[in-house]
Amino acid sequence: MNQVLIDSCGVSTSLRFTDVSFFIEPNNPDDHKSSCCAGIYRTVECTEVPLRNVISAKVASGAIEVQYLVRKGKESRLNLVMTSGTVQNEDSARAKKWCEALLLVAYQGANPFKNLKVLVNPHGGKGKGRALYVSKVEPIFLAAGCTLDVTYTTHSGHAIEIAREMKLGYDALVTVSGDGLIHEVLNGINQHEHRDQAFCIPIAPIPTGSGNGMSLNLLGLKDGLDVCAAALNVLKGQPLKTDLFAFTQGDRCRVSFMSQTIGITADLDIETEHLRWMGDIRFIVGYIRAIIARKSCPIELSMKVVDQDKSRMMDALHARRVGESPIPSSLPSSLLSDDKKPDSASSSHEEEWTQFKRPILWMYAGQGPFVSRALMQFPVSLADDGLIDISIQEITSRRALLWAMDGAEEGRTYWINTNRYFKASAYRAKPLASKGTLVVDGEQVPFEAFQVDVLSRLGTFLAPYPYYAPEFLVRDIQGKT
Ligand SMILES: Nc1ncnc2c1ncn2[C@@H]1O[C@H](COP(=O)(O)OP(=O)(O)OP(=O)(O)O)[C@@H](O)[C@H]1O
Secondary structure (H helix, E strand, O other), X not given: OOEEEEEEOOEEEEEEEOOOEEEEEEOOOOXXXXXXXXXXXXXXXXXXXXXXXXXXXXXXXXXXXXXXXXXXOOOOEEEEEEEEEEEOOOXXXXXXXXXXXXXXXXXXXXXXXXXXXXXXXXXXXXXXXHHHHHHHHHHHHHHHOOEEEEEEOOXXXXXXXXXXXXXXXXXXXXXXXXXXXXXXXXXXXXXXOOHHHHHOOOEEEEEOOOOOHHHHHHHHHHHOOOHHHHHHHHHHOEEEEEEEEEEEEOOEEEEEOOEEEEEXXXXXXXXXXXXXXXXXXXXXXXXXXXXXXOOOOOEEEEEEEEEOOHHHHHHHHHHHHOOOOOOOOOOOHHHOOHHHOOOOOHHHOHHHOEEEOOOEEEEEEEOOXXXXXXXXXXXXXXXXXXXXXXXEEEOOOHHHHHHHHOOHXXXXXXXXXXXXXXXXXXXXXXXXXXXXXXXXXXXXXXXXXXXEEEEXXXXXXXXXXXXXXXXHHHHHHOOOO
16 A cells, blocks of 8 residues: 555656655666756655655646655755656555555644745845745645745834734744744734734744744754755644743833843844845854954843753753753752742842842853854753853953854854853843943844843744754763863
């Protein structure tokens, strides 16, 4: 039953699948053919495809058509490929059953025909969002039979308006952009009439922005910047609950999902806006410029510290990854049950706040691990530990700062050189200078005092793994440098 024979462009070919793979095998191995049309490759090469990459299988007019993603090119990016052919020695009804059986295992019983709200930001990153969506992403959704409700954003803040008014029936909300659009979507959802239900609609990013930190965290370094891998995640990903943060300034509260930063690391983001055409290289250019200027960042900073021992944080992360501990062992027992989690009332107990008094160059708080490909800012962060990671760089030499950049991509060196690292349940900061830059999820906000509290497991994203950032994170820090 797991095999059918087709005639594909005159090549007799066997299609079959096992529990893990789908195989295309020309019966005479010398008979391969492949071509590319409208962005979809057609192939009858001998191929093994992981079942996860199979998108569609159907019979029309006596022909079977299977679409799937295969890796191509030197960067090994995924591409949509089709194999089709008339059915040999089979009747159409059996071929149809074969297609249904293939889809059942390829989607592990989940519904392939998703109802998607898609937001495309034509302005994000290098401005290629629209072109990438039309040429690479939409063909995958259409191949799977998804229903699409697509909006191209026309102005900053547009995604807030759309998410605030959004219908609740979507299977996922797809953002074709960078992290800025996700920030807007979450803040729109926060104002939704049915906020809690709206927060349960999973968000799935397609990385066409500059940093694309969220996509990197969900899909890993290899696939995090691959728009086809991200489209596959929309079809096959599982909902992952993540912590969000309430960022409060005066009486205004916004939702942050990734980071808040002040000092050099905030300047470098905002001051390189005009270098958008460089992609994420602009952040490295900005960092080098900021090191040369090496401005200190006078702030009053206090935190509700839960842990500051890097070694213990790494142990907790490893335990979590191998499934030994559902909640990091560094958490005090007071955080283990919902009724004892920190809330805004308990935040007012002054004695729980620890002040950080030393002069600093920057403070970067949030979750990750990545905020961009070149910056693993929060190597031991967990998506749902009810805590925020706070990384602080005290004043140090330019040489040390340059050295800190080397190896940042793998996380190790940065981890050593970011000299203070805390896990906290809340923190608050007050800039002491009259001018400066404060950035929340890549967006500049007023340079004024603020407080951040954790909103435990409020966000929902689609992810291929049951946790943030797949295997590479464990590899990167396993030496416990
Ligand atoms: N049509 C538009 N014209 C101008 N700005 C827009 C438009 N649509 C959305 N925006 C704004 O573009 C901003 C930047 O988008 P986004 O953050 O997704 O890309 P990025 O900054 O290049 O990537 P990243 O945040 O990952 O570094 C968003 O904050 C949004 O307010």
